[in-house]
Amino acid sequence: xxxxxxxxxxxPNKFKKFISPxxxxxxxxxxxxxxxxNFEFRVxxxxxFTLLESLAVISILGVxxxxxxxxxxxxxSRSRDARRKSDLTAISLGFQAxxxxxxxxxxxxxxxxxxxxxxxPADGRWKSxxxxxxxxxxxxxxxxxxxxxxTDPREGNGxxxxxxxxxxxxxxxxxxxxxxxxxxxxxNETEQAGLARAKxxxxxxxxxxxxxxxxxxxxxxxx
Numbered sequence: 001x002x003x004x005x006x007x008x009x010x011x012p013n014k015f016k017k018f019i020s021p022x023x024x025x026x027x028x029x030x031x032x033x034x035x036x037x038n039f040e041f042r043v044x045x046x047x048x049f050t051l052l053e054s055l056a057v058i059s060i061l062g063v064x065x066x067x068x069x070x071x072x073x074x075x076x077s078r079s080r081d082a083r084r085k086s087d088l089t090a091i092s093l094g095f096q097a098x099x100x101x102x103x104x105x106x107x108x109x110x111x112x113x114x115x116x117x118x119x120x121p122a123d124g125r126w127k128s129x130x131x132x133x134x135x136x137x138x139x140x141x142x143x144x145x146x147x148x149x150x151t152d153p154r155e156g157n158g159x160x161x162x163x164x165x166x167x168x169x170x171x172x173x174x175x176x177x178x179x180x181x182x183x184x185x186x187x188n189e190t191e192q193a194g195l196a197r198a199k200x201x202x203x204x205x206x207x208x209x210x211x212x213x214x215x216x217x218x219x220x221x222x223x
Contacts, residue, residue, distance in 0.1 A: 077184045080153045084181045087150035087162065088221050091129055094146030095164075095177055096223070104139035112174035114142050115166055120173055125212040126180065129162040152181065163214055168207035176206045178222035180214065187218050195220060 049057070098114045109116070117137050118127060132149050135142040142149075152159035160182040167176035178198075187195060198220050202208040 081183045081185055083153050084162075084183060084219065087152075088179045088181055088219070090150060091132075091146065091162065091164070091179055092221060092223070094132075094142065094149075095179075097145040098139060098142060101139055101145075106138040109137065109139050113166060113177045114139070114145075114174075115164070115177075116174040120166060120168055122209045122212070125209050126163040126165045126214050129164050129179070132164075160214075160216065163217070165202070165208060165212075167202075168209075170207075176223060178202055178206075178208070178220055180217045180220045182217045183219045191218075 095113050099111065102110055104110050114132065114135055114137070115127070118131070118135075129149055130151065132142045132146070150162075152161060155161055162179060162181050164177055164179045166174045169175060195218055199208075199213050202220075202222075203210045203213075
């Protein structure tokens with residue numbers, strides 16, 4: 001019979017180091033746990049992520065984060081553009097209310113849009129709508145028709161002020177008007193063509209001045 005000599009092992013730590021491979025094997029056979037007098041081995045079936053798996057998870061999280069940021073940015077941009085359109089509609093209603101008033105002390109101002117007395121030289125077109133806040137003439141204050149004149153939601157932080165222009169037909173100012181704003185959404189081809197037509201009609205048919213339309217503005221309304 002062959003005898004296997006087991007070397008003398010002093011101390012539990014040395015014992016565990018020496019005998020661990022053998023008892024790990026036994027531990028697997030006995031459900032993951034094997035105990036001795038002064039030692040214990042436990043083999044877990046759980047394993048950590050490999051480097052490749054970790055990188056894959058990080059990449060997926062990065063894509064999701066980028067998508068979420070883009071979606072949020074697009075949503076807030078669309079929201080601001082919707083507000084800009086709403087603001088110009090509100091100013092338009094104020095303009096129309098001023099146009100329709102019949103109580104002007106000067107009958108010659110009845111039936112015109114506000115701002116005729118501001119002066120409209122060729123190099124002074126498309127004025128800021130902010131001056132409407134203090135505009136006052138013989139038809140009354142513009143604030144009577146629009147209590148609060150809205151401003152661009154990003155004015156002072158990359159946004160552009162709202163502007164307006166009055167028609168000048170045969171030296172008669174104010175029979176028509178236009179309001180403009182800059183939307184964050186880049187116009188598509190159809191929208192660009194519509195904007196170009198609107199500018200052309202204003203300049204050629206309503207007495208607007210050619211090449212005075214403010215650059216970068218891409219939305220226009222009026223009557």
